[in-house]
Structures are given as C-alpha cells and as structure tokens.
Amino acid sequence: MADRQSTPDAATAPCGRCLRARHVSVDTLREAVAYLRHDSQVCRSEGFAAQTRLQLDYGQTTIVATLQTVTGDWLELDEIGLSEAAMQALDVAEGDWVRVHHMPPLESFRHVRGRMYGEPFTHDALTEVVGDIAAGRYSSIHISSFLTACTGNRLSDDEIVSLTQAMVATGKTLTWRADKVMDKHSVGGLPGNRTTPIVVAIVTAQGLVMPKTSSRAITSPAGTADAMATLAPVDLSADEMRRVVEDVGGCVVFGGAANLSPADDILIQVERPLELDSEAQMIASILSKKLAVGATHVLIDIPVGPTTKIRSDHASTLFSERLRTIARALGLDVVTYVCQGNEPVGRGIGPSLEARDVLAVLQNRARAPKDLMAKSVEVAGRILEAGGKALPGEGAQVARRVLISGLAWQQFQRICEAQGGMLEPVVGRHSKPITARHAGVVTTVDNRHLSRVAKLAGAPLATRAGVVFESPIGTVVGAGQPLFTIYAESPGELEYAFEYANRFPDIVCVRA
C-alpha cells in the first residue's frame, strides 16, 4: 500500500497509514486505547500487534495509545477504533482520518533504568521523565517501574525537590495578588473528615486568601468535592476559580478540571493499585499541588491511627520533619498538625449527609457534630496563626469566635454564591435504621464496613445516599435503639445495603 497522495495532511489525504476514526464507547480510565483489525494492511506491514504502543496524529495533535487488535467484522479494515480517552485527547470526530505510527523510543526511560542501579536522578532527568509521563508517553507499566524505582527511601531530599518542581512544570501555575496564600491538605485515611469547607469559611472570613482545590471520591463514599458539590457548583476552570477567589477570598472547588500538576494525577492512578506509600511520592504529590495552586503557607493535617497512612507518633514526627525541610527548599512554609485518627469525624457518610454536617456546624445548630466543629476550629486556628491573623497559641480561640458569631456562615454563603449559587443538600427519601440487638456500650466501630454500606446504598454517585452514624464509641444504647441509619434514593438500593449491614452485626460492636 504505497501512499496514494504525497501530502502529509492526515485530515484530508488518506495514506497507507491513515485510518478512519470510529468511537468505541469504552472507558479505559485515562489510558488511550486504539483498536485495529489484526488483518488490516497497517497491522500486517508495520508489525503492529496487541499491546503495541502507537503514535496517533490528527492535525497538530499527537497522542500515544495502546493497541488492541480486533478479529471479526465489527470494525472495518480501514477504521481505527478509539476509546473515550483517545477520542478526547486527539479531539477527533468519527470519520476523520487519523495517521498511525510506531511510538518513537522512550528515551527518558534510560534514567529510570539508571536509578534501578543506584544512579541518582538529576534535575534534568526528572524533568524529562515527568514531562513524558504528563504527555502520556509512559504506559502504566513504565509508570509502575518508575514508582518502584523511587520507593524504599531511595530518593534524596534533592531528588524529591526536583521531582516536585518537575511535576509542577507539567501543568498550570496559579498566581495571586496576596502576599500570603493559605492552603491545607489532609494526609488521609480517615473517613468523613469534612473540615475543609468550614476551615475555608473561617480563614477567608478573617481576610486571608485560600484557593482550595479538592478531590472527588475514588474508593470512598465521598470526597470533599463530592460533598461540596451538593452545596454549590465545584467544576470550575482555572479562570473561573481565579474570579471567585479574587471576589470573595476563597473557594472550595474540584481540582481535577484546573490542570494543576497533572503528572501527579497520573502517578496516583498507578500508585493506588500498587498500594505504594512511598514517602518521596507522597511529599512530591502534596507539595506539587500546593505550589501549582500558588500557595505560600500550607497546613498539613496528619491523622495518626491504625487505619491511616501514618500509623505511629514516631513515624509522624519523622514525616513532618522531612516534609518541612523539603517544603522550605521549595519556598513553601509548611505547618503540620498531627492528631488522633481512630474514629470518623462527623456523623454523615455520603455527599449530602456530610454536607448537612458542614452546614450544621457553620449554622451553630444544636445537632452539629462536636468533633467536626472542634477539629475545624483547631485547623483553622493554626492557619490563622500562620497567616498572621492570630497570635501563636490563640488561633483556635479566634476561629471559634468567627464561627460562633456567624461570620463564617455568612462568608461560606458568599463563597457558594460566587461559585455559581448555593444549593440545598437533599438526603435520600428512603431510609432504614440498623438497631442494637441488645442493650450495652459501643466498644468499636468498623469504619471500612460502614463506608461499604454507604457505597452499597449508592454513594457517591447517588449523592443523597449514605449512612448517618449515631453511636460513637462509648455511647450507651438500649435494645432496638438505632446505631446508624441508611439512606438511599431507591428502595432497591436501600434493601441491598440493609441486607449487607445485617450480614455483619459487628459493624458497630455493642458490649452487653
């Protein structure tokens, strides 16, 4: 198959390596997948086979995709099937001509191979590697190898600094007019921990700038962005976010749309199934997001407990010190806040139910969860101290006053309006309690199973679904008294979650 025409414009001039795009409605997450007939001319002559990495060109756009070959006739010989991710990345329409090549050699991977043999990464090497990762040139197995080579306390502080800078450079960097730009991050592992909207309201009510980006749930029943999305729009572009923050001083938005340190998002998707808690990656991940958002002062919340990422006081001390050292080298001022993490914070688990807790605290309702209020005030207080809005040791008092006075609630409403209009979180119409089988005292709570019940009820996709937890450790309960209540949007989902909860009677353990 010689070129039928010699001009290289794939969009208008079919050639031996040009194929018609066809949308294949398969979600492969972020991985671009291309489908070709195994008996097509291009597969035979180029030696393309399943798992070959292809370069696809359309107009000025070039992406890398993984090939899966197709037998049978659901695809024509001159068609190339493209997964959701590939269609989007290439920005192509059905029927457009896409040009196919072997992917050029992945030159930067030599640095990863070198690292396996103990050769430290230079700043330039990490810039090359991370740039290729952000451009989609590393397959998941290349990324896995890179992450593994970085694990085992092998990266020096200098390498982590370079890694962080390389990650920041792959995306947008926001800048603000304020001298001090505040941010917070929780190292994670604690369900429910929905302090962020409250903290942002308190801190910005005192005149500090806090452009907060949050994540959506991936394995949990709700992320901060999922809960916030029931109170106001959160899918803001970087420009919209800038307008909101310039207007009211702060925001709580979904970070995924703003293109901040996109390499981090890619790395995390491979770290998760490997369950790698590489300290180097964790530090680079946290700090790159904060630098990209333009923060100058960051509070890192480190819950320590049996189910959290950092499991001992000793480990938290070492981690805090290293984090601060590296942050300093990057020009970031980091305060760490180490706290106990044995129980969920707040009562609701699921987007709307968590949002309801947030509102109860901001509105000073009697039923507001005390633990959520206390933790929010502590965290906000330290940020006020770091931002010069309270004397050392007095931040929590100031924060409490801002909350009790209603100033935080007023400010939160302003933020929601600026993000597109305040919404009323609605909880599921269908609910059913799980009750104590006998009288006694609550001794333990199985957070993992509790989260699972909320997910079976539909959270986070069904935003009104989830669980309200009504029996913290130490609660004295009578037989038949509710331990927790399941909420769902449909009777079917309610039954499904209810049956599961009944199969595990010790999710909340009551000692007689």
Place this chain on the structure above:
Amino acid sequence: MADRQSTPDAATAPCGRCLRARHVSVDTLREAVAYLRHDSQVCRSEGFAAQTRLQLDYGQTTIVATLQTVTGDWLELDEIGLSEAAMQALDVAEGDWVRVHHMPPLESFRHVRGRMYGEPFTHDALTEVVGDIAAGRYSSIHISSFLTACTGNRLSDDEIVSLTQAMVATGKTLTWRADKVMDKHSVGGLPGNRTTPIVVAIVTAQGLVMPKTSSRAITSPAGTADAMATLAPVDLSADEMRRVVEDVGGCVVFGGAANLSPADDILIQVERPLELDSEAQMIASILSKKLAVGATHVLIDIPVGPTTKIRSDHASTLFSERLRTIARALGLDVVTYVCQGNEPVGRGIGPSLEARDVLAVLQNRARAPKDLMAKSVEVAGRILEAGGKALPGEGAQVARRVLISGLAWQQFQRICEAQGGMLEPVVGRHSKPITARHAGVVTTVDNRHLSRVAKLAGAPLATRAGVVFESPIGTVVGAGQPLFTIYAESPGELEYAFEYANRFPDIVCVRA
C-alpha cells in the same frame, strides 16, 4: 438486588452478581479484560469502575480480569463482555452466567514491597509471588513493579535459585529415560542465527537426547519455531513432543503450547516494553525453561557485539560465571559458548528463507552459507563433548563428519517425519533486488533496518516473505549488482518494502 436464588451455581442460577457472557472479539494479548455497562446494577452497587480488578467465576474456574466500563447500548445491562483471553481462560460460552466479585487482596505483593526496602525474598515468598503471577492475579503494573524490584543486581544467587525453582513449579516438568538430556539456548540479539535445527540433527544423530523447544518471532522477522514450521509441524503438545523424542531422540518444536515455566512467558511480556535486561531475570528465565524441559546439560550461546544483549568480553565472562554457579546449585550442567556477534549468520531473513539456509547446510549444498555451517558445527561439537560423544576439543571434528556424511540430514528428515511430515519451504513469488548505486566494498550492514525490510515484506506472518542478504562486510560489488533481494507474497507488499529500502540507501553501505 438481592439473590433471587440461594444456590451458588453461577451457570444455572442467576444472582445479583451474575451476568451473561458475551464474546468481545478484542485481542488484549494475555490480559483478561471484562466489559460492563457503567450504569449496570453491579457496577453501581459494588463500586466497580474502569480498571477495577475483578474475580470472575464460572463453574469451577476462577480468573482475574481488568474491568473496562462501557457507555451506550452495545452491551446489555445484564451482560458481561469478555476479551479473547478472558473467554478462553474461563472456558465459557456466550450466554452462560458468569459471577463477578471484587478480586481478593493480593497478599503476596507485600513481599515485593518488602524487597523495595531491601528485605531479601525468602524461598516461600518467591513461590507465593510467582504462583500468583502464573495464576494471572498480578496485573501488568504489579509485574512491572516486581521486575523493577528485582533489577539493579539486587537479587542474590540464592534468590535467583529460588526464583528459578518457583518458575519451574508453575508449569509442567518433562522427564526422560536418558541419563543425559541435552539442550541449548542463545542469549539473543543476533538476527538470522538459525543453527538450532542443524545442531539438533547432528547431536541426536550421535545418539544423544535433545528435546528442543523454540519460540516464535515477536519483534523479529522470524523465530526458530517460525522457520522450523515451514519444514514440519511445530505446534506439538507435551505428550506429542514426548512421543517424537522417544521415537527419534530429538525435536524442534514451538515451546508455547507445552506449558513449560508459564510464569516466564508472562514476565517476558512485561520485560520487553520496559527493555529491562535484568541479569537475575535473564538467568532465571533461561534456566527455568531448561529445567522444565527436563534437560541435564545445556550449552548457552552468548554472542558478544554492539547490538547483542551482552556487549563486552568482560561482561560475558562475569555473566558466564554467574550462570554456571547458579545452574550448578540447581543441578544443571551448563557450558557457555561466547562468540562474536557483529553480522547476521546465514543469508535468509524470514521463515522460509532461513529454512532454505538450514536445508542447504544439512544437504551440503555448494551455496550453503559457510558461517551458518561453521557455527552449527562449533555449537554441536561442544554439546557432543558435554554429552560424552566426543573427547574434549574434538567435538567440532565429530560434528563436521556427521554433517558431511549426510547422517545429520537423514536424522533431520526422521525428526520432521516424526513431528508430522516434512514440508518444502516455498519462497515468495514476487521478488526485487536492491542494487549497488556504485562500485566499491561493503563496509557496514544495518541489521535493524534489514530486519525491518523483511517485516514490511510480510515476515513472519507471510512465511514466504523476507530478505536474502547477498553482500557480507568485505564483499566487492560492481554498480548495479544486487546487495540484497526482497521476497513477498503479494506485489503490494513487495512495493511497500522496496520503497522503504530505497528510502535508506545505507542499509548496506558501499564505500567507493
């Protein structure tokens, strides 16, 4: 959705997690992929999302598959699409009910995480890890991480011994009545090197047992099994292979069907894109295949050159020593044969063309490539010495006599008949020479481009296609004289390869 029936038999009793199998004709190589509607009950309630690892049960068979979610209606809500690999592994028919779960946690991966932090693998740890890999429980990214953790000269000899044994244990092990069972392996990187059929014929003509398994091409224009397949059937089961070897003393078959050290095949598919030449993996890979095939004495052919795996004499000495030490611990007698590897061996590149070279040597034809004959005789001679059929230093003379006398050719015909009947290799009907543009001396040959021309002409799928190389380094050529000739099965493929060859005039470089 609760179970509609309480018996757990997925084939007859649909349940909330049971879905109808539907064949999706996509080749994902060995990776089992399952397709589910993202809006199906099971995805929503179980929290399955793209890239979730699923356990699929059908009857007594359980496999692990990677999920890709589907939008639109090409799949019904109660259907599960299965890739080729998944259909085969599960041995399921369209419409059968398949039960879906979250994959249980990958316990053995904790050993890999430990290894990243410098904790040596125990024998039991490697048995667990490699067993899970062979069972398909490791995704490609887990395998990549394992391979990376093993690279950088980190594995001790003891760990490599355990790794090899664990790999052997994942598949079949053949046993033979003979005391000595011979085998050979080439460390690779040299095109054309088709000595194996000749060596097996010589060695078994002298009464030694040599059950040789070979591979098919993956990135090259032909593997030994591809070339041999044009001379006799090669897709023999382990039982058929046993019958052939008991009958005529040897064979040259495709190893993929015999289930020998299957973990090795899985590891190699991830090593290849990573281009990891981990010495530990290479040694374990070679030796596990040899132990599984029941060999007692093995010659390892180590070509040293700029494009081969081992690139210096010093490296080959170190590698040889380590290989022999580890082989000894495994009860295998290994002889290494280090040779120069700067040029292809033989003339043909492509299955039939290489087979023709093999026949020319065995039949003592005048046009037989001298280099192929010389190398075959050297290698066979050393195996004869190791097997006690020649005195040390006299093996090559014995081998040459067996070849010249026609005994090797007779024995080769016997082997082909036993494998299912001798075939005549046929070369492509369409051919075209690439000629010298001016008179001069051939100074260099670009093996990589030469292989590519053969592949563009259709090799190895088109078995009759390829290249005959007619101008070794040092050849004096006149203007217009052929440097190499391209063979193809169709005029289109011939043109495609010819145009490519003309675009790179220095594939064979002629200095005036």
